[in-house]
Amino acid sequence: xxxxxxxxxxxxxxxxxxxxxxxxLMKALEDDVRPFGxxxxxxxxxxxxxxxxxxxxxxxxxxxxxxxxxxxxxxRMDGVLSNEWVARVQDQADRRVAYAELTTxxxxxxxxxxxxxxxxxRRLMIDHLSRAEVKAVGSAFEKISKAL
Amino acid sequence: xxxxxxxxxxxxxxxxxxxxxxxxLMKALEDDVRPFGxxxxxxxxxxxxxxxxxxxxxxxxxxxxxxxxxxxxxxRMDGVLSNEWVARVQDQADRRVAYAELTTxxxxxxxxxxxxxxxxxRRLMIDHLSRAEVKAVGSAFEKISKAL
DNA sequence: CCGAAATAGTTGTGATCGCAACCAATCTTC
DNA sequence: GAAGATTGGTTGCGATCACAACTATTTCGG
Numbered sequence: 001x002x003x004x005x006x007x008x009x010x011x012x013x014x015x016x017x018x019x020x021x022x023x024x025l026m027k028a029l030e031d032d033v034r035p036f037g038x039x040x041x042x043x044x045x046x047x048x049x050x051x052x053x054x055x056x057x058x059x060x061x062x063x064x065x066x067x068x069x070x071x072x073x074x075x076r077m078d079g080v081l082s083n084e085w086v087a088r089v090q091d092q093a094d095r096r097v098a099y100a101e102l103t104t105x106x107x108x109x110x111x112x113x114x115x116x117x118x119x120x121x122r123r124l125m126i127d128h129l130s131r132a133e134v135k136a137v138g139s140a141f142e143k144i145s146k147a148l
Numbered sequence: 149x150x151x152x153x154x155x156x157x158x159x160x161x162x163x164x165x166x167x168x169x170x171x172x173l174m175k176a177l178e179d180d181v182r183p184f185g186x187x188x189x190x191x192x193x194x195x196x197x198x199x200x201x202x203x204x205x206x207x208x209x210x211x212x213x214x215x216x217x218x219x220x221x222x223x224r225m226d227g228v229l230s231n232e233w234v235a236r237v238q239d240q241a242d243r244r245v246a247y248a249e250l251t252t253x254x255x256x257x258x259x260x261x262x263x264x265x266x267x268x269x270r271r272l273m274i275d276h277l278s279r280a281e282v283k284a285v286g287s288a289f290e291k292i293s294k295a296l
Numbered sequence: 297c298c299g300a301a302a303t304a305g306t307t308g309t310g311a312t313c314g315c316a317a318c319c320a321a322t323c324t325t326c
Numbered sequence: 327g328a329a330g331a332t333t334g335g336t337t338g339c340g341a342t343c344a345c346a347a348c349t350a351t352t353t354c355g356g
Contacts, residue, residue: 007266011274014282017289022170023215024296041312060334067171072313074336079311096321096334118155126159128291134162136284141165143276148172189342208304220343222306227341244304244351 025124032120036113037083041066041076043117046085046110049102056089056101085109173272180268184261189214190228191265194258197234197250204237204249233257 007015030040038046048065049057057065063073077100080086085106091097102110126134155163178188186194196213197205205213211221225248228234233254239245250258274282 005270007269007274010279010282010286014277014286014289015269015274017286017293020215021289021293021296025292027215028296039312058334063335067168067175069314070335071315071337075311075313094322094334098335121155121163122153124295125292126155126163128295129162129288131158133284133288133291134158136281137288138158138162138165140277140281140285141162141169143281144173144273145165145169147272147276148169148176187342206304211305217344218305219307219345223341223343242304242352246305 028124029120033117042080045080046106049100050110056099059098059100062100176272177268181265189224193228194233194254197248198258204247207246207248210248
């Protein structure tokens, strides 16, 4: 085991706190959207579509952005379709393609939930950080993301 | 919607990159332990036990540290038990209690995999960050963790 | 001490999600 | 323009995990 350098205390601290806290943080965010009948998965799906032109997105692109497999997205759509937050629209030009389109009902729900979710993100994370920490977290994950 | 303050660009960047990159990062770490027949869940379980006195831990404490429900841990144990990486040891004093104890086989596996996993953490995350960013990530998640 | 409450762990059930296999539509190549 | 490759999406299946209900053991109040 001529192995790689071990992690020094700062590195170990960053790594461990990041890993364990991330799980807790996600559960806390989940708790805050549950009263609206949403999971974080649903919320992120709605939010993602809402930012696309015409509030619609190809299934394919949606899956990529949500980091879901195609089959994973198909199953997640079941829920938001039956709740009529999202409608399925078949593309006329390329008949393989389906769009996920936010309904008025979905849009209204999102407008209601987004401020609550935003407040959660502040309360649980952002508001505890100094300006420097916010910037450092941003640049750190930007670098990690680019390297992936 | 007299709502809370929106996120400014730095805050939004930190939040979004953190959320999306975390998913990708976890998948990449998963890929690196898979060749050893391990999931990250298994790895974290083995690592957690290995650091406890006598390399054994009460099921209960293990579940808390791994952020698993009790039933979740019971099911996860199935895998590591059948692979004989961990043994189940009943407490004689309190017969409700079971310990998860790392076997020699499990310990040998962990010694082999740990350096590879460590190298992954460096390659995928730590080595891309400046010293200041490492410290900032550590202190940021420490604050978030304490607030939870 | 004895019954009630608390604690440790497992099992039934249902949700989520990935992989492999599949079907359908489009594009490519000769 | 037809065969083969590629792309978009769904379905069968298995893995993971949480919640609720359950059993077994221990602890506590009176």
